[in-house]
Amino acid sequence: MNAATKPSRLRDTHVTLSHGGGGRAMRDLIEEVFTDVFRPEGDEDQARLTDAALATPGARLAFTTDSFVVTPLEFPGGDIGKLAVCGTVNDLAVGGARPLWLSAAFIIEEGTEIALLRRIVASMVREAEAAGVRIVTGDTKVVGRGSGDGVFITTSGVGVIPAGRDLGAAQIRDGDVALVNGVLGDHGATILAARGDLALSTPLESDCQSLTHLMEAVLAAAPGTHAARDATRGGLASTLNEMAEAAGVTVELDEAALPLRTEVKGLCEILGLDPLYLANEGTLVLFVPEAEAEAALAAMRATPAGRDATIVGRAGPRGSVPVTMRTAFGGQRIVDMLVGEQLPRIC
């Protein structure tokens, strides 16, 4: 039956424990709020999928998962649903995979507004369409008041890595150029400002966006690309430390080249934070052989997600300090991994 013409059986405005109990109330919630919108195929508790790319000789399946616990659930530039789609799509894309299918599992706190759930689900469908993936299976659980916090979403993603592609931090070589596709720290700064206890008003928006199309454009223009990572929790600094250690190289950043909004710099100065550690949700760092750096840069700039793409540094030979930064004053400082936490529940 068509979702638009089906009479609603869901009379409640807020989620109760009975919506998680396995009976009629749960079925009504799942049908009206989730499956009528996601429209998975079939009635079984598993998606059954075929794609010619999977059967291509040399192709590999890529599989990833992330839980999202961001607070607040809705923020300028996105919400937990958009984040849950983009985050998992991006984990697939930066590994060179074409994302195909997502699962979505919801842990919902008793008392959550059903209208909020509907907005989150609509946002997920919009973002999945933009990224070219389908949400094909899911689950809902309900926990009592005070045992959760609104909504947590776990998405898992399956994609296909075409034969011959092998991106990974271990491939980075001395001399590689490091590029980012956009400004740094917008997501972290936006979430920070959106938290009620700070009550800061800024024009900032999260950079939350899927990077599928950008990655495909880069890999077409610069097929020798060695590695890509989305610089999420821990920010660019932590991501680069992980990559440099995995590759056995050093990375030197150029402070003057780092793309930062005035508002992010300002917020960081007020709060004593370093934008290099702020989370991003649509910003990646690429390592490309020097010969292909300009091609990668041009390809990124030609996509909506890469308009502010720029070269930010370079890989060097193995050394005792994985990541350093040439400062605007000509000095050099260590860029360590984040120690402890800068901001909990950022994604």
Add this chain to the structure above:
Amino acid sequence: MNAATKPSRLRDTHVTLSHGGGGRAMRDLIEEVFTDVFRPEGDEDQARLTDAALATPGARLAFTTDSFVVTPLEFPGGDIGKLAVCGTVNDLAVGGARPLWLSAAFIIEEGTEIALLRRIVASMVREAEAAGVRIVTGDTKVVGRGSGDGVFITTSGVGVIPAGRDLGAAQIRDGDVALVNGVLGDHGATILAARGDLALSTPLESDCQSLTHLMEAVLAAAPGTHAARDATRGGLASTLNEMAEAAGVTVELDEAALPLRTEVKGLCEILGLDPLYLANEGTLVLFVPEAEAEAALAAMRATPAGRDATIVGRAGPRGSVPVTMRTAFGGQRIVDMLVGEQLPRIC
């Protein structure tokens, strides 16, 4: 470096917010508690997988997800980790898929004991080995005290459905025989008894177990099997209602044939519950053409998970009441879907 010889950097006994922050503390927790035990391949945030079965003509990929929020986290016969592996493996197996790979995403409340996490992870690895699957990718998030409840785990699973297999509730036909592999309600009754507020002491254990090997044995012996479902939340009654409605058939259960432990019956009588609605975590219901019913029964009984297998009912023609039960006194009663909740956070 070998996990056994690596010096521990994880000094804490309990999880703090810094273990979720994206920095060094998070990396130490993830490495020592999770990846040193799960041993995924590669350094990237995605698993890269190949399996000949995926490329076989006509094969389909099966993909499913479930969040687990059971309380208490450890209970007689299992824990949330074992449950998270079995639950997702079983969702794949009952659809006729051979489970191959799992992801595991953890949402951990600040203050959770790290020793508890280690026990849960060890239990997941043991159960994955028993079920013949690998945990290949994962995630951890930390939420503040009171924003979660110990540990929530979301597992997703990928498997392969061989060419020609098409199990599903819609395939059930008038005349099919309904079988279960074991006693009903052990999981629900065990969790209920294990909750501190009841303080009941029983010899019960959860039936939590993976059904991969049992399903393969059934499908080899009774290749005409129409459908299988694990009777989890909502119990056998809700599962049969969903299946009967999807198939457009009725199902009549035989009360005298239902396999129930004396302890489960007793607990249900004391608490005014119906064991048909109690959750199971290693019990499935099969619909098989009459000609193959004995073969399916014998195949189940030859596996450890099917020793108590029995025929419990039969599918009939479409009718106004999807599921009924012939009672021990010769009457007939309606077996409705669970309305509301019998027990929250059962899985």
